[in-house]
Amino acid sequence: MAGIVVKPRARILHGHDWVFSSEVLKVFGDPADGDVISLKDGRDHLIGSAIYNSKSQIVARRFSRRRQDLDLDFFQRRIMQASEYRDRRIVEPKLRRVVWSESDGLPGLIIDRYGDQFVLQTLTLAMDIRKDLITTAMADLFGDIAIVERNDAPVRQAEGLELRTGVLRGTASPQTIVEIEGLKFEVDLLRGHKTGFYLDQKHNYTILAPYARNRRVLDCFTNQGAFALTCARAGAAEVTGVEENPENIAAAKRNAACNQLKVEWVQRDVFQFLRAAEKTGAQYDLIVLDPPSFTRTKTGLRDALRGYRELHMRAFKLLSKDGLLATFSCSHHVDDPAFLQTITDALVDARRSARRLRRFEQAPDHPVLPIVPETEYFRGFLLEMMPGR
Numbered sequence: 001m002a003g004i005v006v007k008p009r010a011r012i013l014h015g016h017d018w019v020f021s022s023e024v025l026k027v028f029g030d031p032a033d034g035d036v037i038s039l040k041d042g043r044d045h046l047i048g049s050a051i052y053n054s055k056s057q058i059v060a061r062r063f064s065r066r067r068q069d070l071d072l073d074f075f076q077r078r079i080m081q082a083s084e085y086r087d088r089r090i091v092e093p094k095l096r097r098v099v100w101s102e103s104d105g106l107p108g109l110i111i112d113r114y115g116d117q118f119v120l121q122t123l124t125l126a127m128d129i130r131k132d133l134i135t136t137a138m139a140d141l142f143g144d145i146a147i148v149e150r151n152d153a154p155v156r157q158a159e160g161l162e163l164r165t166g167v168l169r170g171t172a173s174p175q176t177i178v179e180i181e182g183l184k185f186e187v188d189l190l191r192g193h194k195t196g197f198y199l200d201q202k203h204n205y206t207i208l209a210p211y212a213r214n215r216r217v218l219d220c221f222t223n224q225g226a227f228a229l230t231c232a233r234a235g236a237a238e239v240t241g242v243e244e245n246p247e248n249i250a251a252a253k254r255n256a257a258c259n260q261l262k263v264e265w266v267q268r269d270v271f272q273f274l275r276a277a278e279k280t281g282a283q284y285d286l287i288v289l290d291p292p293s294f295t296r297t298k299t300g301l302r303d304a305l306r307g308y309r310e311l312h313m314r315a316f317k318l319l320s321k322d323g324l325l326a327t328f329s330c331s332h333h334v335d336d337p338a339f340l341q342t343i344t345d346a347l348v349d350a351r352r353s354a355r356r357l358r359r360f361e362q363a364p365d366h367p368v369l370p371i372v373p374e375t376e377y378f379r380g381f382l383l384e385m386m387p388g389r
Helices: 072-088 131-142 154-159 202-212 226-233 246-259 270-280 298-318 336-350
Strands: 003-006 018-020 024-028 036-040 046-052 058-064 095-100 109-114 117-122 146-151 164-169 175-180 183-188 216-220 238-243 264-267 284-289 319-329 354-361 379-385
Touching (some): 072 095, 072 131, 095 175, 117 131, 131 146, 202 226, 202 284, 202 319, 202 354, 202 379, 216 226, 216 270, 226 238, 226 284, 246 264, 298 319, 319 354, 336 379
Parallel strands (some): 003 036, 117 146, 216 238, 216 284, 238 264
Antiparallel strands (some): 018 058, 036 046, 046 058, 146 164, 175 183, 319 379, 354 379
16 A cells, blocks of 8 residues: 655644645655545654545545545444444434534544435545445445535635535435424525535524523624524523525525524624614614634634634624623634633723633534644633622
8 A cells, every 4th residue: 555654743643633835744655635644653653544635735534543445334334433422422313413524533524414304515535536336335334325526615626626515315405494303494505605604603503592581682703694583582581683695584584484593693794783883872682693704724814813813802892791601713723722812802892801701612413532622613701790880
């Protein structure tokens, strides 16, 4: 088997599963992009099997610590192990992320389930060229299912892959309805955000709901209205959802009508809305900040933190004296210390004080590997304002 020898200080020798191009000491056997290769240290000891792509900055991603090929049996075994893990975590069987890339030993593979319809993403070359094996394994495990391909994620371009969407297997219904804690949501599997819905957030809707009762709620970046509708159902005094994308606003309105809930929807840039609300003296008792990723690269971190700081500062100025802020970040380059420091700086800017009530995490069907910190991209906090001091 062809492979690479890694440099003595490569991070894979300290637990990580990736090898960057700068960490390669030698390539042997002339591997082709997308091949399974052997990883060896400088003493010729095998340290695992990996997928290879010379076009990517991450040239190798380990998926096993022993010699292993990517055959049908392998995919059946790993996907079943991933599904059984979620069963143990008591995640809804027909509404879950079934496979989460490195966290399930399948680097670059994402599988989400919506009823009997599955959404597949192959974000690495090795997984993409084995798509037929993967879909066969899925059908063997889950029976008569439909599989939709959502390979429109820009990250594929780093692997030299084109963007595409479509139906790979069965008869899919692109517009489908899912139910979360008694609320119904319309999901567009072919065009919706990510694979159609924020599955990484779904457990947080019910965590936040009790805090909304009798409060004036502002849901910023409402997307399809999940937090806004959850708060309305929980007995909020009034709810406003702000979203710039007209298609998302239209979907949020349909979801509100389907659940017979009243929300004021505002199609506007969130920063512009917050500035205007401050000028009019508006106040809210609970504000939700759930923006899309502010940066997908490390080079964009400084601008992202600047954006988060302004966003939080303006939200703090609109909160009542004992108001609550639920804030989230899905930028994995923004870690806990950086996010908390940004929140602290924004409190200083707004001349407010707050207590931290709890931490939010990505859903249990998006498990985190300590050895691969990149698997943790999501974080959030619930803060309660303190009286002026």
